[in-house]
Amino acid sequence: MAKERSLWDWRIEKYVVALQDQLSQIKKSSMKPGQDMLNEYTRKVEFLKGLLQAEKMPTVTEKALAGEQLPNVAKSAKGHNSVSSAELQKKTVARHQKDLREELLGPETDKLDGK
8 A cells, every 4th residue: 555656545545554453462561572673663654654755745755855865674574574564665765856857947857758
């Protein structure tokens, strides 16, 4: 859901809020996972929260800056999910940079048409 910009709606916000609630419940649980796993979960939830905040920025410039300042989940995470987080982060930063370029220089199609 987070990969496709067109799917960004109230559902992803609700999803992140639910993740935060579940994480706080896990931390309070008597049968919680190890500290490393809790730290990994926390980093991933914070990454998604930061991604949402970046998308809500009013200008393309602020979105690009916020996207580049997202914590790098891939460095700390282990397993196949780290690839998805790294890919999502790269796609988000690339999309914000493309939007910024288009805002500054105009749409890419104008350049191809020779205008």
